[in-house]
Amino acid sequence: MSTEQTFCMIKPGILQRRQVGEILSRLERKGLRIVACKMMRMDAELCRRHYAHLQERSFFPALEEYMTSGPMLALVLEGYNAVAALRALCGPTESETAPPGTIRGDYALLTRKNIIHSSDSPDTAREEIERFFQPEELFAYEDQNEYWFW
Ligand code: TYD
Numbered sequence: 001m002s003t004e005q006t007f008c009m010i011k012p013g014i015l016q017r018r019q020v021g022e023i024l025s026r027l028e029r030k031g032l033r034i035v036a037c038k039m040m041r042m043d044a045e046l047c048r049r050h051y052a053h054l055q056e057r058s059f060f061p062a063l064e065e066y067m068t069s070g071p072m073l074a075l076v077l078e079g080y081n082a083v084a085a086l087r088a089l090c091g092p093t094e095s096e097t098a099p100p101g102t103i104r105g106d107y108a109l110l111t112r113k114n115i116i117h118s119s120d121s122p123d124t125a126r127e128e129i130e131r132f133f134q135p136e137e138l139f140a141y142e143d144q145n146e147y148w149f150w
Contacts, residue, residue: 003150004082005035005138007128009117012070019107020073023116026103027077030089031149036076036129036138042067050131062112074132080150083125086118 010023028034042050047064054060077086091102095114098105108114119125129138 006083006125008075010073032077032079
């Protein structure tokens with residue numbers, strides 16, 4: 001394990017619910033460092049590319065409708081073992097089985113509206129970061145806090 005970057009989306013519903021701050025606090029509290037952040041609206045084309053592996057699934061139209069329904073927050077987070085750390089914070093995909101204490105377990109009843117995305121592997125993280133960000137949108141900086149977190 002090493003210091004990694006991972007990609008995260010705070011999905012449209014959480015902006016509508018005015019809970020962006022709460023979710024960012026949970027990510028920061030874990031020790032993850034924000035190295036890129038932008039508010040954007042997914043269009044259908046980007047949604048189809050990002051969720052290409054799901055295009056044949058029956059729920060895809062509903063997923064696309066949700067993901068393009070309003071702005072979301074795209075983030076790059078950095079930290080020791082960041083990909084797995086963020087996946088663990090988010091919890092399982094299915095809202096029905098996501099345990100309390102995980103973000104998905106605490107903030108969603110419906111899988112389709114599970115409010116947060118996280119990359120599922122370091123390779124996927126690299127692809128997703130490139131999909132959503134230009135290199136100059138990522139900030140390399142030292143915050144002197146690594147000692148306390150990793
Ligand atoms: P997926 O890439 O399988 O999982 P994850 O987001 O955990 O990496 O699914 C992408 C999104 O698609 C998921 O966050 C919510 C939605 N989805 C459904 O609406 N129904 C489903 O049965 C699944 C598997 C996913």
